Amino acid sequence: MTTDGAILEMRGICKFFPGVRALENVDFTLREGEIHALMGENGAGKSTLIKVLTGVYPKDGGEVWLAGKPVHIKSPQDAQNKGIATVYQEITLCPNLTVAENMYIGRTKGPLTNWVKINHDANRLLDELGIPVSATEQLGNCSIAIQQMVAIARAVDMDCKVLILDEPTSSLDEQEVQKLFNLMRDLKAKGVGIIFVTHFLEQVYEVCDRITVLRDGKLVGEYIIEDLPRVQLVSKMLGKDFDDMADIKNGSEAENIDLNGTPVYQAINLTGTTGIKPFDFEIHQGEVNGFTGLLGSGRSESVRAIFGADRVVGGKVFVDGKPVKIRKPLDAMRYGISYLPEDRKLDGIVGDLSVRDNIILALQVMKGFFKPFSKAQAEKFADEYIKLLNIKTASQDTPIKSLSGGNQQKVILARWLLANPQYLILDEPTRGIDVGTKVEIQKLVLKLAAEGKSVTFISSEIDEMIRTCSRLVVMRDGKVVGELKGDDLNQNKIMATIAGGES
Amino acid sequence: MTSNVPTFKPRLTGKEVAEKIFRNQLFFPIAALFLLVIFNLITDPGFFKVTLEPNSAGNLVLSGNLITMIDYASELVILAIGMTLVTSASGGQDISVGATIAIAGSTVLRIVKTQSPNISNGKFAGMIIASFLLCVLVSALFGAFNGALVAFFKIQPMVATLILFTAGRSIAAWINNNDNISINDKRFSYFGNFIPGIAVPTPVFITILCLIVIAIVLKVTNLRLYSQAVGINASSSRLNGINPKMIKLLTFVILGVCVAVCGFIKVSRTSSITYSVIANNIEMDAILAVALGGNNLGGGKFNLTSSVIGAYVIQFLTTTLYKFKEIDSSSISAYKAAVVILLIIISSPFVRKFFEDRKNRREAAKAEALAGKESA
Numbered sequence: 001m002t003t004d005g006a007i008l009e010m011r012g013i014c015k016f017f018p019g020v021r022a023l024e025n026v027d028f029t030l031r032e033g034e035i036h037a038l039m040g041e042n043g044a045g046k047s048t049l050i051k052v053l054t055g056v057y058p059k060d061g062g063e064v065w066l067a068g069k070p071v072h073i074k075s076p077q078d079a080q081n082k083g084i085a086t087v088y089q090e091i092t093l094c095p096n097l098t099v100a101e102n103m104y105i106g107r108t109k110g111p112l113t114n115w116v117k118i119n120h121d122a123n124r125l126l127d128e129l130g131i132p133v134s135a136t137e138q139l140g141n142c143s144i145a146i147q148q149m150v151a152i153a154r155a156v157d158m159d160c161k162v163l164i165l166d167e168p169t170s171s172l173d174e175q176e177v178q179k180l181f182n183l184m185r186d187l188k189a190k191g192v193g194i195i196f197v198t199h200f201l202e203q204v205y206e207v208c209d210r211i212t213v214l215r216d217g218k219l220v221g222e223y224i225i226e227d228l229p230r231v232q233l234v235s236k237m238l239g240k241d242f243d244d245m246a247d248i249k250n251g252s253e254a255e256n257i258d259l260n261g262t263p264v265y266q267a268i269n270l271t272g273t274t275g276i277k278p279f280d281f282e283i284h285q286g287e288v289n290g291f292t293g294l295l296g297s298g299r300s301e302s303v304r305a306i307f308g309a310d311r312v313v314g315g316k317v318f319v320d321g322k323p324v325k326i327r328k329p330l331d332a333m334r335y336g337i338s339y340l341p342e343d344r345k346l347d348g349i350v351g352d353l354s355v356r357d358n359i360i361l362a363l364q365v366m367k368g369f370f371k372p373f374s375k376a377q378a379e380k381f382a383d384e385y386i387k388l389l390n391i392k393t394a395s396q397d398t399p400i401k402s403l404s405g406g407n408q409q410k411v412i413l414a415r416w417l418l419a420n421p422q423y424l425i426l427d428e429p430t431r432g433i434d435v436g437t438k439v440e441i442q443k444l445v446l447k448l449a450a451e452g453k454s455v456t457f458i459s460s461e462i463d464e465m466i467r468t469c470s471r472l473v474v475m476r477d478g479k480v481v482g483e484l485k486g487d488d489l490n491q492n493k494i495m496a497t498i499a500g501g502e503s
Numbered sequence: 504m505t506s507n508v509p510t511f512k513p514r515l516t517g518k519e520v521a522e523k524i525f526r527n528q529l530f531f532p533i534a535a536l537f538l539l540v541i542f543n544l545i546t547d548p549g550f551f552k553v554t555l556e557p558n559s560a561g562n563l564v565l566s567g568n569l570i571t572m573i574d575y576a577s578e579l580v581i582l583a584i585g586m587t588l589v590t591s592a593s594g595g596q597d598i599s600v601g602a603t604i605a606i607a608g609s610t611v612l613r614i615v616k617t618q619s620p621n622i623s624n625g626k627f628a629g630m631i632i633a634s635f636l637l638c639v640l641v642s643a644l645f646g647a648f649n650g651a652l653v654a655f656f657k658i659q660p661m662v663a664t665l666i667l668f669t670a671g672r673s674i675a676a677w678i679n680n681n682d683n684i685s686i687n688d689k690r691f692s693y694f695g696n697f698i699p700g701i702a703v704p705t706p707v708f709i710t711i712l713c714l715i716v717i718a719i720v721l722k723v724t725n726l727r728l729y730s731q732a733v734g735i736n737a738s739s740s741r742l743n744g745i746n747p748k749m750i751k752l753l754t755f756v757i758l759g760v761c762v763a764v765c766g767f768i769k770v771s772r773t774s775s776i777t778y779s780v781i782a783n784n785i786e787m788d789a790i791l792a793v794a795l796g797g798n799n800l801g802g803g804k805f806n807l808t809s810s811v812i813g814a815y816v817i818q819f820l821t822t823t824l825y826k827f828k829e830i831d832s833s834s835i836s837a838y839k840a841a842v843v844i845l846l847i848i849i850s851s852p853f854v855r856k857f858f859e860d861r862k863n864r865r866e867a868a869k870a871e872a873l874a875g876k877e878s879a
Binding site: 309341346347351370 | 722723724725726728729731732735736738739740741742743744745746803804
């Protein structure tokens with residue numbers, strides 16, 4: 001039942017969380033001496049699969065074979081003993097210890113340790129792997145790339161057969177990435193199987209042999225890298241078949257917008273500190289546009305820079321043609337900009353507060369610390385928007401955290417609509433909510449535009465963007481790589497632009 | 504495939520939920536208070552007797568355990584106000600309040616000790632006001648120091664306030680060159696004891712005044728909404744235009760003002776100061792008051808009334824224990840701890856959840872039985 005040369009096989013893996021099927025019948029095969037990319041958008045199940053494999057979560061179904069033998073992985077420690085090593089995005093080593101100490105910590109026997117020998121061994125292994133660092137160097141003094149490599153060296157020394165690299169490159173620069181890739185190729189030559197999780201398409205095509213794509217907790221397929229052009233990969237990740245996609249008519253009224261007038265908001269060379277390149281952006285009255293790109297492409301970082309959510313270090317900003325400075329969210333709010341954040345739980349809701357408090361929060365803050373709304377006024381606002389957006393809540397006093405995801409999102413929407421902005425930024429307003437609410441939100445966006453408001457709409461689902469936006473800014477790896485409008489607004493063109501390179 | 508959005512079925516209407524939460528939070532401190540009353544009535548029916556008799560100064564004043572208890576709880580109640588706000592916004596507690604009370608008291612005495620003995624009433628009042636304002640300023644600055652460490656340097660509140668916890672009493676001694684100060688002017692002791700002709704202890708009035716002030720502050724500002732929002736989700740608060748750092752700082756400054764009032768009452772009670780003993784361990788009682796009030800020490804939502812009742816419970820408990828002649832005064836802390844553990848466990852989320860779960864299960868079983876009957 002095993003594939004030839006497979007060191008790891010996972011068959012029919014299932015994992016359920018309350019109300020969510022995180023993994024459903026997922027198969028995964030890793031062969032000896034291959035680098036295997038695990039791809040998928042957020043929530044596709046990549047990290048759940050890794051966590052099942054490393055014993056963090058117990059699996060609810062399916063089987064795992066290691067080198068042809070069925071195994072049961074009980075804990076992360078157990079996984080390590082069985083030769084499955086993991087290097088996480090964030091370094092999990094101790095920066096205050098030396099390189100050698102980090103490599104051997106927890107693996108020495110008895111109370112006495114021959115550190116001279118260990119340092120010697122460590123140096124030999126580091127040399128062998130071509131990692132340019134001395135065993136006695138304190139880890140905290142090394143670059144992030146070196147720290148990653150030390151973590152890998154530790155794994156290699158533990159005789160790992162399967163090495164999992166979970167987004168190891170996200171904090172590395174180009175040169176450091178190359179060093180890491182060289183190390184990965186060396187290990188591959190030694191017969192180690194490597195699972196590589198990343199959001200960077202270029203890196204996948206540079207170093208990987210095979211790709212397994214997951215979507216919505218299900219296996220989309222396993223492909224040899226040569227057989228899967230980038231555009232195909234993007235379409236598989238997003239769940240759109242590239243060839244037979246029906247072009248959905250762009251529903252926005254692009255014709256009615258005066259694109260030659262003064263933009264409601266305009267940024268020139270806006271420079272943030274969150275790893276995006278400086279960019280220009282403008283939006284006109286009544287326009288709906290969007291930022292698109294894969295996760296981590298910088299689309300959220302861009303809108304956060306517009307709202308002043310992250311520190312902005314350069315560029316000019318004009319609101320209604322007048323130069324303004326937006327340093328913090330409150331500045332943006334005062335200029336009539338609203339921002340519905342991508343991460344509803346972390347940045348959106350104030351969980352323990354009531355639905356009412358959550359609705360009035362932004363307007364209340366704009367009104368000022370010394371001018372609280374009367375209870376009656378707050379109740380009136382809440383009532384109005386609960387009805388307007390059809391929010392399903394037991395009462396205004398219900399804590400927002402006990403609402404369903406879609407209704408929580410509507411409360412946040414209500415909050416920003418109540419603030420009556422002229423420019424509304426919606427970052428993934430439809431993520432993780434039911435289909436009915438998704439449609440409601442899209443309709444609302446178009447209605448707001450018809451009323452003369454400007455909206456920037458971000459969604460991972462391209463057809464949502466096509467339905468609502470009249471212009472799309474496409475981003476890849478922190479850069480704006482294209483702007484699409486009119487007839488170019490179709491799935492094929494968008495995906496080709498997202499994928500870039502030879503499409 | 505099912506929708507991957509978890510659905511929540513509201514079991515109760517919102518009004519019922521709100522009522523339940525409100526009752527829950529006030530229920531435990533009030534119940535604890537009630538139990539202490541019952542216990543005292545059983546062991547000593549005369550425990551709550553209040554009499555009007557002349558005190559050592561020759562004034563007719565109210566006396567009795569109840570009066571003592573309410574009087575001595577004043578500092579704790581005032582501190583509990585500030586501690587509740589700090590807890591809400593910062594998700595941590597200030598353990599330096601005892602030491603900063605020493606600083607506040609020492610500051611007051613530094614001014615008052617310079618007075619000439621037979622100063623006129625008007626001049627005396629002016630000096631008291633000056634010393635009080637200076638003491639408020641100093642305490643607020645120390646509060647701001649704590650708050651700045653917590654808000655801007657992101658140090659855990661308990662660690663940040665450990666600095667003044669350690670250094671505060673030395674600073675207090677340094678303010679007065681470690682002198683033994685004793686104020687002979689009787690008028691100074693009015694604030695911590697009785698004003699001639701008034702039968703109720705002055706600290707009780709000061710406490711009521713403080714409660715009224717904080718009630719007004721909460722009414723005319725957004726302090727409640729802001730500090731709760733910051734305590735629950737600072738990141739989200741920031742994206743809604745709130746400055747979480749300033750709010751945290753503000754709550755520490757407010758606690759500083761509370762500390763100033765306490766320091767003033769404390770030194771007025773004895774007309775003197777012992778730097779190493781004044782308000783000793785009061786920080787722990789203040790934190791306990793917040794916890795007994797059912798407030799989450801991890802920050803977020805708070806109920807000030809509940810904390811205030813919690814403060815009275817603690818003082819009531821101490822007074823009750825002092826009543827027992829058999830208990831050696833040095834071992835009172837141990838008895839107090841035992842009772843506090845009990846109270847904290849009873850009001851802990853774990854126990855509350857246990858009883859709630861049991862209730863839910865019973866109701867579910869009932870509903871099931873009912874459904875079974877209907878179908879049959």
